[in-house]
Amino acid sequence: MIADRFFPSSKKCAVHTCDYVNDNLTLSDREWRCPKCKTLHDRDYSASFNLDNYGRDTLQLDPKPYARVESDTIRRASMSTA
Secondary structure: OOOOOOOOOOOEOOOOOOOOEOOOOOOOOOEEEOOOOOOEEEHHHHHHHHHHHHHHHHOOOOOOOOOOOOHHHHHHHHHOOO
């Protein structure tokens, strides 16, 4: 699946209840705060999240289930070696 080249993947707020699109971002802006819901966004993360949702919406798939992850789980995963 290919998103339209003008799909605002990194400019769209990644909060599912917010529909704000920040058209004032430049390529050098790596983080931005949504003026509508006040969420701080990393552009790369937002782009991946929004593109995933775009694909799910287009294919009419169920939303991805979310699981709560405790901070010690993240810490252990980042300390493990492969």
